[in-house]
Amino acid sequence: MLYSKKVMDHFKNPRNVGEIENADGIGEVGNAKCGDIMRIYIKVDNNIITDVKFMTFGCGSAIATSSMATEMIKGKSVDEALELSNKAVVEALDGLPTAKIHCSVLAEEAVRAAIKDYYDKNGIEYDKEKFKDCNCAHCHA
Amino acid sequence: MFVYADNAATTKTSKTAIDAMLPFFDKIYGNPSSLHEVGQIAKEELEKARETVAKCFNAEAREIYFTSGGSEADNQAILTAVKMGERKNKKHIVSTKFEHHAVLHTLQKLEKQGIEVTYVDVNKNGVVKVEDIASAIREDTCLVTVMFANNEIGTIQPIKEIGAICKKRKVIFHTDAVQAAGHINIDVVDMNIDMLSISGHKFHGPKGVGALYARKGIFLTNLIEGGAQERGKRAGTENLPAIVGMAAALKEAVDNIDKHAKYVSALRDKLIRELSKIPHSVVNGDLVNRVPNNVNMCFEGIEGESLLLMLDMEGISASSGSACTSGSLDPSHVLLAIGLPHEVAHGSLRLSLSAENTEEEIDHIIKTVPEVVNYLRKMSPVWDELCKGELNHVI
Ligand SMILES: Cc1ncc(COP(=O)(O)O)c(C=O)c1O
Numbered sequence: 001m002l003y004s005k006k007v008m009d010h011f012k013n014p015r016n017v018g019e020i021e022n023a024d025g026i027g028e029v030g031n032a033k034c035g036d037i038m039r040i041y042i043k044v045d046n047n048i049i050t051d052v053k054f055m056t057f058g059c060g061s062a063i064a065t066s067s068m069a070t071e072m073i074k075g076k077s078v079d080e081a082l083e084l085s086n087k088a089v090v091e092a093l094d095g096l097p098t099a100k101i102h103c104s105v106l107a108e109e110a111v112r113a114a115i116k117d118y119y120d121k122n123g124i125e126y127d128k129e130k131f132k133d134c135n136c137a138h139c140h141a
Numbered sequence: 142m143f144v145y146a147d148n149a150a151t152t153k154t155s156k157t158a159i160d161a162m163l164p165f166f167d168k169i170y171g172n173p174s175s176l177h178e179v180g181q182i183a184k185e186e187l188e189k190a191r192e193t194v195a196k197c198f199n200a201e202a203r204e205i206y207f208t209s210g211g212s213e214a215d216n217q218a219i220l221t222a223v224k225m226g227e228r229k230n231k232k233h234i235v236s237t238k239f240e241h242h243a244v245l246h247t248l249q250k251l252e253k254q255g256i257e258v259t260y261v262d263v264n265k266n267g268v269v270k271v272e273d274i275a276s277a278i279r280e281d282t283c284l285v286t287v288m289f290a291n292n293e294i295g296t297i298q299p300i301k302e303i304g305a306i307c308k309k310r311k312v313i314f315h316t317d318a319v320q321a322a323g324h325i326n327i328d329v330v331d332m333n334i335d336m337l338s339i340s341g342h343k344f345h346g347p348k349g350v351g352a353l354y355a356r357k358g359i360f361l362t363n364l365i366e367g368g369a370q371e372r373g374k375r376a377g378t379e380n381l382p383a384i385v386g387m388a389a390a391l392k393e394a395v396d397n398i399d400k401h402a403k404y405v406s407a408l409r410d411k412l413i414r415e416l417s418k419i420p421h422s423v424v425n426g427d428l429v430n431r432v433p434n435n436v437n438m439c440f441e442g443i444e445g446e447s448l449l450l451m452l453d454m455e456g457i458s459a460s461s462g463s464a465c466t467s468g469s470l471d472p473s474h475v476l477l478a479i480g481l482p483h484e485v486a487h488g489s490l491r492l493s494l495s496a497e498n499t500e501e502e503i504d505h506i507i508k509t510v511p512e513v514v515n516y517l518r519k520m521s522p523v524w525d526e527l528c529k530g531e532l533n534h535v536i
Contacts, residue, residue: 011447035483038522057442060465
């Protein structure tokens with residue numbers, strides 16, 4: 001089997017699919033040319049991510065990593081969510097094939113993009129250095 | 142319900158092929174090169190199989206060389222033409238942009254060694270123009286290699302016309318007929334084919350066996366050195382069970398070619414007709430010049446690998462040309478060659494049928510694919526943007 005049981009579970013039954021109307025932050029990363037786009041919506045209350053939803057165009061692992069990433073940040077503080085690493089997503093999914101690691105990078109980037117959007121919309125100061133655009137080989141091939 | 146619809150990848154070995162093979166494991170197990178009786182019986186069977194394969198293409202038995210499959214036959218054909226060309230200082234090859242990797246990667250390797258290759262474009266229907274091949278041929282062209290039928294979109298190329306031009310221009314003509322053999326009629330004499338590759342497992346024979354037809358007068362270059370098997374052109378003790386199985390499968394396929402084509406193309410056309418009702422979908426490849434068993438479509442706003450995984454969960458085995466399934470960052474070179482934009486090519490689905498598929502199975506596909514496409518579109522940000530008019534539909 002190409003994918004772990006966990007990945008297939010999140011692919012078959014993705015958590016938090018959909019959109020949030022009046023979201024506090026929306027992040028979209030990737031591009032259709034490469035074959036994956038992730039969009040994450042967050043609702044923030046008192047610095048806590050109270051709701052999160054995603055929409056993904058991509059392969060099985062793109063859908064599974066989006067699903068897992070949303071699950072991992074739901075109920076967390078914005079600062080905790082910013083700490084989410086692609087490695088943590090991969091581990092939570094019991095691993096990904098090497099060729100699919102970029103999907104987890106995309107999931108991490110999507111979360112950060114949503115938080116950045118939230119900061120921008122609410123005039124919250126942040127360290128711009130920490131929010132550089134993705135420049136992994138996959139998106140810039 | 143389980144529906145196997147990936148026959149262009151490989152086929153189920155037929156009962157005819159299995160029955161033909163079985164005695165060759167424990168009864169006729171001799172080495173065809175041995176002089177004793179057990180060996181000589183094996184040798185006779187080997188030559189019978191060669192005769193059977195030759196007849197299927199109107200070739201002579203001594204023009205058939207058994208190989209390990211389609212890839213080996215392609216490699217040997219191309220290398221042979223290059224070596225024959227070298228003696229006349231001909232260092233140019235004409236091919237197309239959408240050949241199988243067994244051909245493309247061989248050509249790319251040769252380019253690094255100083256061979257020049259012209260990759261002729263195919264039109265948006267996935268058919269190469271005879272004039273384009275003709276005008277690509279130069280004084281120093283040693284080979285034209287054009288596939289008979291494309292493995293992804295199933296389009297049939299004007300092989301007879303290309304063969305006639307190559308004959309006139311005195312250029313060796315090879316065709317990779319791996320997807321055509323046993324599915325459409327092939328006559329190497331009538332079509333002026335100098336070399337032709339086939340593979341057992343694409344017509345219900347076993348895997349790991351194929352053949353290269355090389356017309357008398359073609360001086361084959363070895364890929365494998367060793368014993369004098371295959372008239373010294375391909376060393377290694379013959380895989381007799383597989384060779385016999387392939388010959389039996391090929392004969393069965395060719396004997397039933399019209400009957401199967403009629404049955405399978407009706408299923409194909411029903412699939413195409415019904416799946417085309419999905420909004421913003423497109424059928425890839427010419428609808429007329431097409432092998433009977435191939436359906437290839439793109440659905441906008443979704444990605445092929447997730448489509449395949451969902452179909453697999455519903456019991457349908459299919460294939461896609463998305464980047465994720467091609468193992469590279471780009472979607473299939475075939476879909477790009479017919480001019481599809483990357484984002485559309487990612488959403489491709491290939492269903493390749495066989496005479497074993499039933500009407501009920503086709504109905505299951507017709508019911509399932511639209512549901513899965515809808516489901517994936519609902520979670521697709523690309524589809525969302527297309528619906529909101531933020532992106533323009535391409536198909
Ligand atoms: C057009 C074409 N050529 C060559 C091959 C390679 O054949 P084989 O798998 O027998 O090496 C295939 C099958 O994968 C094919 O479809």
